[in-house]
Amino acid sequence: MFxxxxxxxxxxxxxxxxxxFILRDIYVSAFIVTILFSSMHLLNSVTNAVFTLGLGYIFCILYEYFRIRFGSMISIIINFAYHFLWNMFAIFTFPVLIDGL
Structure with a gap:
């Protein structure tokens, strides 16, 4: 959780x-952050990095949507909840899927 x-x-x-702030473009900045986020997950596996590439971009766009709509603090809380729920889903689901292959 930490x-x-x-x-x-x-x-x-x-x-x-x-x-x-630097690029003045939500989508390009989300893509750059997603690449960094995904590359950090390469330490686990390539499959994990690919999943986080797609999901990380979605999380970045959701962060921007909720930031514009509700403010930064609410957006962080919502994204933390999405991230935490995804991690719980992945921990309990993916080992079963991999063992079943």
């Missing part, structure tokens, strides 16, 4: 905000 919170704050709050 890693989930750390990743959410580092990537979606700090890096996403810095990239958006």
């Amino acid at each position: 890693y989930c919170m750390f990743e959410t704050i580092l990537f979606f709050f700090i890096l996403q905000n810095m990239c958006r």
Whole structure:
């Protein structure tokens, strides 16, 4: 749970905000942050990195949507909840899927 919170704050709050401020483009900054987020997950496996590439981009766009609509703090809480739920789903589902193959 600590890693989930750390990743959410580092990537979606700090890096996403810095990239958006510098580049002035939500989608390009989300893509750059997603590449960084995914590359960190390469330490686990290539499959994990591919999943996080797609899901990380969705999380970045959701962060921006909720940031614009409700503000940064609510957006961080919502993204942390998505991230935490995804991690719980992945922990309990993917080992079963991999063992079944």
